Amino acid sequence: MESSLKSLTGKTALITGGSRGIGRAAALSLAAQGCDVAVNYLNSEEDATSIVRAIEELGRRAYAFRADVSRQQEVESMVKKVQAELGTIDILVNNAGINPSRPFLELDASDWSRTIETNLTSAFLLSQAVIPAMRQQQWGRLVFISSVAAQTGGVVGPHYAASKAGMLGLMHSYANLLAKEGITSNAIAPALIETEMIRKNKNIRPDLIPVGRFGHAEEVADAIAFIASNGYITGQTLNLNGGWYMS
Numbered sequence: 001m002e003s004s005l006k007s008l009t010g011k012t013a014l015i016t017g018g019s020r021g022i023g024r025a026a027a028l029s030l031a032a033q034g035c036d037v038a039v040n041y042l043n044s045e046e047d048a049t050s051i052v053r054a055i056e057e058l059g060r061r062a063y064a065f066r067a068d069v070s071r072q073q074e075v076e077s078m079v080k081k082v083q084a085e086l087g088t089i090d091i092l093v094n095n096a097g098i099n100p101s102r103p104f105l106e107l108d109a110s111d112w113s114r115t116i117e118t119n120l121t122s123a124f125l126l127s128q129a130v131i132p133a134m135r136q137q138q139w140g141r142l143v144f145i146s147s148v149a150a151q152t153g154g155v156v157g158p159h160y161a162a163s164k165a166g167m168l169g170l171m172h173s174y175a176n177l178l179a180k181e182g183i184t185s186n187a188i189a190p191a192l193i194e195t196e197m198i199r200k201n202k203n204i205r206p207d208l209i210p211v212g213r214f215g216h217a218e219e220v221a222d223a224i225a226f227i228a229s230n231g232y233i234t235g236q237t238l239n240l241n242g243g244w245y246m247s
């Protein structure tokens with residue numbers, strides 16, 4: 001049997017928050033593996049256009065779709081547009097996320113809701129939207145970008161940790177429900193990856209990590225491509241954390 005690493009040619013991937021950071025790196029990595037890519041973005045049309053161009057230079061099709069993935073109507077409308085342009089979404093990477101950082105007792109209900117809706121509810125809404133077509137073709141990959149915060153509490157706060165732990169429960173549930181339908185469901189739990197997200201957080205330092213450095217977005221992206229290429233791994237969390245948390 002051909003190596004599963006070659007199995008993504010012609011597949012379509014949807015990546016939320018795909019215009020920068022880990023999402024951008026994942027879009028490029030999946031395109032390099034032969035995927036056509038739908039890049040969801042929220043703010044920067046310029047960044048989204050840039051990643052679309054970069055994917056096209058790899059010889060794959062790419063489109064940018066603006067949507068706030070915490071809003072059901074925008075999710076459903078985006079998925080329909082992606083399917084119209086690129087066909088069935090074979091791979092969903094739930095990457096979009098926020099980590100509002102302030103002293104934890106100053107966090108209020110709106111911080112909680114915004115974080116849960118963006119990081120967790122979005123993954124539910126998107127998964128529910130793409131699974132029916134995956135079931136039709138008996139092939140699909142659900143990838144949830146969680147965090148070491150789900151396992152250790154992390155350094156952001158209870159709102160963020162809860163949103164990332166919730167993603168693991170969602171991932172496990174879909175893994176159980178869809179195992180016999182050719183659809184895998186897995187999570188990646190990075191620790192500190194050198195992107196915009198941690199640059200804003202002053203209490204995040206490389207010495208928190210045993211290997212002594214932040215991870216690179218490309219290291220997460222390659223793990224996403226590997227997970228998406230494998231049909232026998234499901235219900236798993238790949239810890240990509242420089243030794244911070246050892247399961």
Ligand SMILES: NC(=O)C1=CN([C@@H]2O[C@H](COP(=O)(O)OP(=O)(O)OC[C@H]3O[C@@H](n4cnc5c(N)ncnc54)[C@H](O)[C@@H]3O)[C@@H](O)[C@H]2O)C=CC1
Pocket residue numbers: 016017018019020021022023040041042043067068069070094095096097098099118119145146147148189190191192193194195196197198
């Ligand atoms: N950077 C790190 O150290 C770690 C990051 N993560 C997770 O990795 C994922 C990607 O984070 P990074 O690339 O580091 O951060 P980033 O801040 O560079 O990228 C996050 C992306 O999500 C998008 N986004 C935010 N809210 C959105 C919404 N409502 N709708 C659509 N898009 C939205 C942003 O526009 C941005 O493009 C996040 O889920 C984050 O929680 C997990 C562990 C470590």
Ligand SMILES: C[C@H](O)[C@@H]1OC(=O)[C@H](O)[C@@H]1O
Pocket residue numbers: 099147148149153154155156190191192197198201
């Ligand atoms: C380990 C921390 O939670 C770290 O903080 C962030 O903002 C990243 O998402 C990581 O999870």
